[in-house]
Amino acid sequence: MDKILVGLKRVVDYNVRVQVKSDGSGVETDGVKMSINPFDEIALEEALRIRERGDASEVIVVSIGTAEAQQQLRTGLAMGADRAILVETSDAIDALSGARVFKEIVDREGADMVILGKQAIDDDNSQTGQMLAAIWGRPQATFASEVVLDGDKAKVTREVDVGLETIEIDLPAVITVDLRLNEPRYVKLPDIMKAKKKPLDQIPLGDLGVTPGPAVNAVEFAPPEARQRGITVDDVAGLVSALKDKGLV
Amino acid sequence: MSKVLVIAEHDGAALNPSTAKCVACATTIDGAKIDIVVLGASVSGVASEAAGISPVARVLTVERAENEHAIAAVFAPQVAALADDYDYVFGPSTAFGKDLMPRVAALLGVNQVSDIMSVEGSHKFKRPIYAGNAIVTVEAPGDSKVVATVRTASYQAADGGNSAPIESTDVNVELPTHTRFVELQAGQSDRPDLQTASKVVSGGRALASEENFEMIFKLADTIGAGVGSSRAAVDAGYIAPETQVGQTGQIIAPDLYIAIGISGAIQHLTGIKDAGTIVAINKDEEAPIFEVADIGLVGDLFQIVPELTDALS
Numbered sequence: 001m002d003k004i005l006v007g008l009k010r011v012v013d014y015n016v017r018v019q020v021k022s023d024g025s026g027v028e029t030d031g032v033k034m035s036i037n038p039f040d041e042i043a044l045e046e047a048l049r050i051r052e053r054g055d056a057s058e059v060i061v062v063s064i065g066t067a068e069a070q071q072q073l074r075t076g077l078a079m080g081a082d083r084a085i086l087v088e089t090s091d092a093i094d095a096l097s098g099a100r101v102f103k104e105i106v107d108r109e110g111a112d113m114v115i116l117g118k119q120a121i122d123d124d125n126s127q128t129g130q131m132l133a134a135i136w137g138r139p140q141a142t143f144a145s146e147v148v149l150d151g152d153k154a155k156v157t158r159e160v161d162v163g164l165e166t167i168e169i170d171l172p173a174v175i176t177v178d179l180r181l182n183e184p185r186y187v188k189l190p191d192i193m194k195a196k197k198k199p200l201d202q203i204p205l206g207d208l209g210v211t212p213g214p215a216v217n218a219v220e221f222a223p224p225e226a227r228q229r230g231i232t233v234d235d236v237a238g239l240v241s242a243l244k245d246k247g248l249v
Numbered sequence: 250m251s252k253v254l255v256i257a258e259h260d261g262a263a264l265n266p267s268t269a270k271c272v273a274c275a276t277t278i279d280g281a282k283i284d285i286v287v288l289g290a291s292v293s294g295v296a297s298e299a300a301g302i303s304p305v306a307r308v309l310t311v312e313r314a315e316n317e318h319a320i321a322a323v324f325a326p327q328v329a330a331l332a333d334d335y336d337y338v339f340g341p342s343t344a345f346g347k348d349l350m351p352r353v354a355a356l357l358g359v360n361q362v363s364d365i366m367s368v369e370g371s372h373k374f375k376r377p378i379y380a381g382n383a384i385v386t387v388e389a390p391g392d393s394k395v396v397a398t399v400r401t402a403s404y405q406a407a408d409g410g411n412s413a414p415i416e417s418t419d420v421n422v423e424l425p426t427h428t429r430f431v432e433l434q435a436g437q438s439d440r441p442d443l444q445t446a447s448k449v450v451s452g453g454r455a456l457a458s459e460e461n462f463e464m465i466f467k468l469a470d471t472i473g474a475g476v477g478s479s480r481a482a483v484d485a486g487y488i489a490p491e492t493q494v495g496q497t498g499q500i501i502a503p504d505l506y507i508a509i510g511i512s513g514a515i516q517h518l519t520g521i522k523d524a525g526t527i528v529a530i531n532k533d534e535e536a537p538i539f540e541v542a543d544i545g546l547v548g549d550l551f552q553i554v555p556e557l558t559d560a561l562s
Contacts, residue, residue, distance in 0.1 A: 118497075164433070165434075167430055168429045224383070227541040233545070243526075
């Protein structure tokens with residue numbers, strides 16, 4: 001296999017407790033720590049391991065967004081990606097347009113595999129990989145917890161609701177990754193220095209011929225209905241009696 | 250009239266309860282006329298089950314050998330072709346629906362509305378984002394089909410008692426052979442399924458080992474509960490991944506949820522916010538799980554759980 005594309009989305013960091021703005025226009029992102037979507041780090045780790053085993057020659061990380069996403073791409077390069085592409089736009093990109101962008105990059109690069117996170121932890125959509133596979137007319141292996149390459153095929157084990165499903169796919173294909181696929185490596189300081197010299201291409205969204213939309217638009221944001229703290233019991237007898245009062249046991 | 254097509258989820262033998270929950274969501278669309286489509290190799294039993302759901306107008310069956318397993322790349326072009334006659338195409342936000350529906354949406358050239366919690370208008374829906382830290386009202390373009398997944402924990406299954414007509418239909422589309430089913434390793438469990446269990450007992454990292462999870466199983470079996478877990482417990486290898494409850498695992502709504510040794514990260518809490526009663530057992534009285542628990546008990550789970558199991562036996 002020649003090239004693997006990996007998508008890196010810039011999202012609010014996993015550890016930030018996101019707050020809805022008081023006017024309901026969005027969530028507070030000012031001054032909030034931004035990171036690579038954690039699932040995308042797992043996607044990149046998998047691509048790097050495939051390349052390190054000699055089963056691929058190049059790993060390219062791709063992001064769509066403002067110039068600030070260069071930060072996440074540089075982190076991806078420091079992890080070990082060979083080069084990066086930033087598709088620049090200041091517009092919010094819907095999932096289908098994101099998939100179309102990836103399809104354009106796939107065609108330009110002649111990629112053999114695209115590995116993405118199974119969902120982004122901001123919009124929790126879980127759509128882009130499946131949509132890319134659809135418009136590319138290629139297999140999708142979503143929620144992957146194991147990927148075994150075999151020439152121009154791959155066996156992928158998927159986390160489904162009842163257990164683990166294994167499918168076999170022909171390459172090229174799209175894989176979206178779940179939590180248990182691997183543990184992403186830590187970036188070391190010398191790698192960060194090296195990453196500065198690696199190529200990072202910036203392509204304006206318009207150059208790819210993709211016009212965003214028609215999107216599912218956000219109209220209003222609200223905090224979730226909060227559950228109230230209930231009672232505290234002192235011991236098991238108290239717990240059992242509280243459960244009995246509610247008719248639950 | 251709004252024509253809704255619900256994609257049935259099943260394992261070849263039985264209809265998954267997620268289907269009746271999608272129907273329940275569909276009934277909240279003004280003037281909905283709801284059909285269910287069952288794709289499979291041989292689906293007469295599943296189709297009769299689907300025909301029992303109220304108020305389904307019609308059950309369509311698409312029986313082909315290629316449909317024996319729910320391969321998204323195989324199902325999607327068939328669903329997209331059937332979607333021609335409908336304004337809405339709904340699937341459950343289970344692994345099955347999350348895999349299939351975005352592929353259908355892309356073939357139809359639209360974005361998907363993921364995880365509908367409530368219907369607010371013909372094209373307006375509420376859905377959770379940021380692990381449930383925010384609820385967003387979204388509006389799909391008014392002139393195009395709505396392809397959506399339904400957050401099953403937000404809905405009670407639609408009633409039965411119906412006997413909708415079942416019609417076999419052919420879909421003339423070419424199906425890819427690039428994706429092939431190999432095997433399914435289902436977790437061997439006689440316990441209630443997490444999605445449908447009325448009671449769930451969940452264990453977290455504080456259980457500290459795979460062996461200690463036995464006490465979770467024992468308590469669950471004593472009260473007829475399903476078994477869940479936190480991500481930390483799964484990552485530590487104490488219990489199988491399909492038991493994980495939360496943002497990236499299962500979203501559930503049992504009548505009783507007992508969280509044992511689970512601190513209650515927001516990513517976990519989003520999976521149980523629709524539970525009836527939440528019980529928290531944890532030695533750390535500052536644990537965030539207590540902020541949402543209806544009944545809290547601070548203490549050592551290794552003492553409490555066996556004692557509780559005895560008391561409930």
